[in-house]
Amino acid sequence: MNDQPRRRPAKPHRRPKKDPVRFLAFEALRAVDERDAYANLVLPPLLKKARAKGDFDGRDAALATELVYGTLRRQGTYDAIVAACIDRPLREVDPPVLDVLNMGVHQLLGTRIPTHAAVSASVELARVVLGEGRAKFVNAVLRKVTAHDLDGWVEKVAPPYDEDAEDHLAVVHSHPRWIVSALWDALGGGRAGIEDLLEADNERPEVTLAARPGRSTTEELVKALGEDNSLPGRWSPYAVRMAEGGEPGALEAVRESRAGVQDEGSQLVAAALAAVPVEGRDTRWLDGCAGPGGKAALLAALAAERGATLLAAEKQPHRARLVERALAGNPGPYQVITADGTRPPWLPGTFDRILMDVPCSGLGALRRRPESRWRRRAEDLEAFAPLQRGLLREALKAVRVGGVVGYATCSPHLAETRVVVEDVLKGRGGEPVEAEWIDARPLLPGVPALGEGPDVQLWPHLHGTDAMYLALLRRTG
Secondary structure, three states: OOOOOOOOOOOOOOOOOOOHHHHHHHHHHHHHHHHOOOHHHHHHHHHHHHHHHOOOOHHHHHHHHHHHHHHHHOHHHHHHHHHHOOOOOHHHOOHHHHHHHHHHHHHHHOOOOOHHHHHHHHHHHHHHHOOHHHHHHHHHHHHHHOOOOHHHHHHHHOOOOOOOHHHHHHHHHOOOHHHHHHHHHHHOOOHHHHHHHHHHHOOOOOEEEEEOOOOOOHHHHHHHHOHHHOEEOOOOOOEEEEOOOOOHHHOHHHHOOOEEEOOHHHHHHHHHHHHOOOOOOOOEEEEOOOOOOHHHHHHHHHHHHOOOEEEEEEOOHHHHHHHHHHHOOOOOOEEEEEOOOOOOOOOOOOEEEEEEEOOOOOHHHOOOOOOHHHHOOOOHHHHHHHHHHHHHHHHHHHEEEEEEEEEEEOOOOHHHOHHHHHHHHOOOOOOOOOEEEEOOHHHOOOOOOOOOOOOEEOOHHHHOOOOOEEEEEEEOO
16 A cells, blocks of 8 residues: 555646736836836827727726826835835835835725735736746735725834924825925925825826817817816816816817817916016017927917917927927917027017926926826936026017016926026026016916915915916016
């Protein structure tokens, strides 16, 4: 008799099952990390391709979108949680593994997906994209994560507010510490305001449309969307908000460039510049940093109503082409050129109104581009500073005496807003320019909480817009 123990037959090898939703979300996260891509540019073509293949329905697309944006927005918090569940420094975890882990943590702590489904789906994704060995690591980490809910984990991994307020807020609200500090300086006030702002940065922004005057109306957009999927703008007379989301490009007015997707803060900037009283000639307008074309399209429509001409200048050729597309079919005269606003081809004193929406850190649009918070560094602002000052200085030369310049940024950082304007007006780093501040607040009628002026700073938590900044300056000599 053979007394040897009988060996249990080996389990048959099972090929991992590819989940198209989670695989697509992983692809998007890898593109953001590897190519410095933006999720709002990467995700739509991936979703379109999946729909064309028949892999996706509307719910699948919504889940993939939530997995990508939720993981990116909460990356800082999730990194801290994962770091508490492993026995090595987080920097030693390969980025693709960390993407799978963070997406799994988001399903566990940031969605209503059942725990067992979140873990098993994440492990299955790991088998597909990482291999069996790493899938076991993912499984072990995520099972540790299930020990607490999000509040419980935050209490464990975030330092107490009283010991380090900025680091506490950075972990709790998933922003780099330097951004927390910069936003707090710009906002002022106590804890409640900065927490409201950071929370607003982590909310999914509404899709807002702009009806371009003389080309479409808000009534047309509401009718096309349907009353159930449309809300009036909060502040802009040209705005319609999409209540339930959807595809703006499906609207005829958007396809024909008679309307466009545009945050209400951007609409207000263009409308305020157009509303400044100007004595004498008012026929030549300039958008000096026009790409990708949303503000230029609104300005061109407003200019056409008054018989004025808009020149839209953009340094980057590919962005200039976007401006041309946005302006296509505008009823009034306009011209799009490729030009550098710091070395302009136009003569001094040429224009009556100029908008300079300068390149910046983009800290005002972290709701829309959450990956920017992890990509930007404090030292990046030093690179923007000479360009911002140069563009404003040249704009003030290009406007005629009595004309007006609007200096705008999609950033509330003081080094990109009021400090730039004050430096240019006082001649720091160049010749002083004879110009005076215009109080911008009355030119945004109905908008509350605009501060002490004369410039204006909009905020996501106060106005529901991107954190747009606007200073209006009139040339006096």
